[in-house]
Amino acid sequence: MKQIAILGSTGSIGRNTLRVVEALKGDFKVAALGAGTSVALLAEQITQFQPRVVAVADETCAELLEKELHQRGYTNTPHIGIGVEGLCEVAVCEDVEIVIGAVVGALGLLPTYRALEAGRRVALANKETLVIAGELMTRAAEKSGAELLPVDSEHNALHQCLRGETHDEVKRLILTASGGPFRTASLDVIENATPAQALKHPTWRMGDKITIDSATMMNKGLEVIEARWLFNRTADEIGIVVHPQSVVHSMIELVDGSIIAQLGVTDMRHAIQYALTYPARLSSELPALNLATCGTLEFHEPDTERFPCIALAYQALRTGGTMPAVLNAANEVAVAAFLEERIKFGQIPRLIQAACEAHTPQPVNNLETVLAADQWARHWVLEKIPLAVGSSQ
């Protein structure tokens, strides 16, 4: 029985991971759970899975959690860590073999790094970790021998496609993109889109932040950067194709012109189970894809004019150093501001571009450098936001 730890257990990926663990009863033991402020749900997870170590956002949450557990008559109270330090305790919890990295945003950076340093297999659903600090993470993994396995469906698909191939015989990775809710929308409609419109993702149900990233297609831009580190590829070796049905999760093109694709239903549990059981594949009761009933599949070139975030991400990847961290932080702040209706949808890419242009990229030799760039970009964009309302430039 393999012990696992989940960073972000109350989020979408975290909850699905626990469903997978439950379905594979007996194969995995949940040793540690890291959450934020969703104390009631965490308490429920604790009583069901009985971890030894947990983490919550702050002292107040910790007190609330203790009270919740007491009210439920649960006496096997775990060690409760606080904040990022608490998440790090979850990440390196003793005897854990697999850490699921599913904390949204830059918060997942340090705990993931600690898990990789400690040689744990990290099943990574947090895109930002590799976008911000891909070089540091992959270096840490190499040093300790840790495996880094992708949980988001596109990279997980690439990982599956690459199983039988050698590095030199793969010409290109091709990430599929649903195109989001504005795939066929005009520039003008996109410019003035509301949060309600942007949150209507056509095929996947995910968290708000990722859903907005899908609407701007920054999601795909971030995935290009992530793929660069996961699979050791250059920007030129990573392409994007728009595929509205999200049935083909991603593809690889081989040097001989052959394309290998991974297809499946849009259920994150498939990718989660794959990352947990790799290199084995276990039978699952999850719904399987029936191609004969899934209708027609379409593929288009992405439109970088209506979706400038794609080009911004490629540019940041090519610039390298701290630039992807700035791209990511600027995006996080801009998306949050959009969700709070403080900026227009069309201002998200313009704010990111402005932040990248204002930034002087530094080489990345330690976490402090990227965290400083991250902080710089957050402040820079936050300062610009009051001015941005109503402006179209």
Place this chain on the structure above:
Amino acid sequence: MKQIAILGSTGSIGRNTLRVVEALKGDFKVAALGAGTSVALLAEQITQFQPRVVAVADETCAELLEKELHQRGYTNTPHIGIGVEGLCEVAVCEDVEIVIGAVVGALGLLPTYRALEAGRRVALANKETLVIAGELMTRAAEKSGAELLPVDSEHNALHQCLRGETHDEVKRLILTASGGPFRTASLDVIENATPAQALKHPTWRMGDKITIDSATMMNKGLEVIEARWLFNRTADEIGIVVHPQSVVHSMIELVDGSIIAQLGVTDMRHAIQYALTYPARLSSELPALNLATCGTLEFHEPDTERFPCIALAYQALRTGGTMPAVLNAANEVAVAAFLEERIKFGQIPRLIQAACEAHTPQPVNNLETVLAADQWARHWVLEKIPLAVGSSQ
């Protein structure tokens, strides 16, 4: 430089193999060429590739060939073998590592068997060999350590999809079928289709026999039987999905619900090159697939009512023994009769079914048994053909 031999060098696969060898200049040397009656083309191939051994259909062809070579001023005359014996000489030609098995029909059986016995890698494009004598062929390959690599696009795709997977973790092979020219035709239109209509294949350009098999969908039925032997699967583990665009060449379904597919352009040279260079993949100048320009992809369940050959093939596979040989022989004779306009298109499956029903299957322990069943079925169907004209039952 690897030496290769081609059984069926003047046919569609043979000619494409020589184009691949030419494109990969320096990697492969053509040591032997086996043909039938296309003497002029064979002479041209001989002057270009300078094989040591060749084969033609009979003495008359051999004399014609010598005359052709003499007229061309070619003095490096190869050894010329005759008929099946000649093809067997091509198959076991000394120092050859790879034999391309591309003779159409049951004629390829013995030479392929000899190549496998001799431990040669066989790149097999002749479906009938495995349909008739799959058990014997795979047993011979196991004994000598010979590799059996599929060249037709569907099985080649399956081979590519299976590269990174273990046998027990693959749930099902899914062969894609274009559906042929009568995919959307009514039973009545199919019943009375002319050779000209049946030869209009929507996506692949192939020989006449295979094109008619595609129109009846017997092609796919034969491929199911072929897949059974190539990949050691039961009939239940092999499915068919109709995919009119022929962009996805085939797929596998894993036990965890994931599907891996191989996609490419409809050019046989891809599969031929793969079988020659495996396990390596070499760069190729062949056209690559551009998904963004290939339109929409559709998938449907096959209709076994309008295409009864599919069910006949599954039934023959499940019965086993000599039954698939009878299915194949009956099909060859019926297709030839149809092309000669001696029977209606709709009578092809009825003749095959009648032959299978009239046959008492025997276990297959040697080539003689299957060849006897093959001969029995050919005579049985030929005898029925005069009676079949104009009948609808």
